[in-house]
Amino acid sequence: MDFEYSDRTKELVEKLNKFMDEVIYPAEPVYEEQMEKAKDRWQLPKVIEDCKAEAKKRGLWNMFLPADPDSGDTHGTMGLSNLEYAPICEVLGRSAIASEAVNCSAPDTGNMEVFARYGSAEHKEKWLKPLLNGEIRSCFAMTEPAVASSDARNVECRIEADGDSYVINGRKWWSSGMGDPRCKVIILMGKSDPNAPAYRQQSMIVVPRDTPGIKIVKMLHVFGYDDAPHGHAEVIYDNVRVPKSAILLGEGRGFEIAQGRLGPGRIHHCMRAIGVAERALEMAIKRAKSRVAFGQRISEMGVTKAHVADMRMEIDMARLLVLKAAWAMDKYGNKEARQQIAMIKVAVPNISSKVVDRCLQLHGAGGVSQVFKLASMYAHQRTLRLADGPDEVHRDQVGRMEIAKYN
Ligand SMILES: Cc1cc2nc3c(=O)[nH]c(=O)nc-3n(C[C@H](O)[C@H](O)[C@H](O)COP(=O)(O)OP(=O)(O)OC[C@H]3O[C@@H](n4cnc5c(N)ncnc54)[C@H](O)[C@@H]3O)c2cc1C
Known part of the structure; x- marks a missing residue:
């Protein structure tokens, strides 16, 4: 593996760092102020659209989408490989608003990749195009309250054929x-045939948000954060009717798509998590240098140096593992790289959560307040040990694949 970033990556990282300094970091307090003053928390602060316009102008847009491995199609994007995108995504992770500003945020990136790889010409025209333009957003609905959804075979939401439509019922x-x-x-994953073999029972289907029968029950909180205006919804689908053409790839092929979708989604989360950890570390070092306790700068205390050293080593280890997974995805494909992807999905959120926790401690009580971003950073990093599958499931996969290598 070559440790040198490609020329394209170096150039984009430089441009992006400039964009972060000139546009994103100054926009962060504006975003917070606009959210605080908003009468309706479920409307987007205007500053995000300003940042998006500026990002487009600077040629920093849709950097996440690799060229289709079969057709080579980049859908008008730069077609960066996963390895080329990794350092860019890390920089984006430094700010909670950066990914959206450059149209590289979850869950749209994963969904765009699904439309690009598995969508029909109609899906591409109707959904992929406006998503790539940053005109609309999307969501991915797999998890259900009634069943252990880390095993997606349990998903119960029904997708039933009825004449020239599919009817969706579930929660x-x-x-x-x-x-x-x-x-x-x-993009919804549901059960289309309960009698098919276990991994052929599920399908993915495209549901326009304004279809009658879709009802939000409540917005869920994450450690008390509502994550507005993005949010996490509990939703009932009550006789939601979509045309037959809404099915992706074909009935019973939901798992096949999930494998394709969740790989890139997971690596993006990990890349961003490294950026979060880097920013937390930078903040903690600056804070420790600025404060004196017991006649000594906090940064000069032995225990601080030990913590900083451990964090430096852990972040660098995490980055190397992510780069290796990205390289494997490019070289061998998402499916072949699944052990590497599972490895980073466990290792990186654990490291980033631990790093942010120690940086929060170094900030004293301010660390748990809203004054610094560490409390929300921690909350978000902690959720990554569950979102896109809990640690245990990925650890199990890594172990299983490792053991299978030997007789
Ligand atoms: C912030 C956030 C955002 C999310 N966004 C989305 C989204 O956009 N779309 C979506 O569909 N879902 C989303 N999720 C849901 C997430 O993917 C699921 O919560 C996750 O897959 C686990 O499913 P579950 O909550 O049903 O846990 P369960 O399946 O009930 O599992 C509970 C626990 O059991 C243990 N466990 C499970 N399997 C094993 C095993 N094989 N070995 C050992 N222990 C095991 C683990 O400790 C696990 O945490 C999000 C979650 C969070 C927190």
């Missing part, structure tokens, strides 16, 4: 992004 929760008024399309 989902943790549908992230559903609170955003610009969320216009849902």
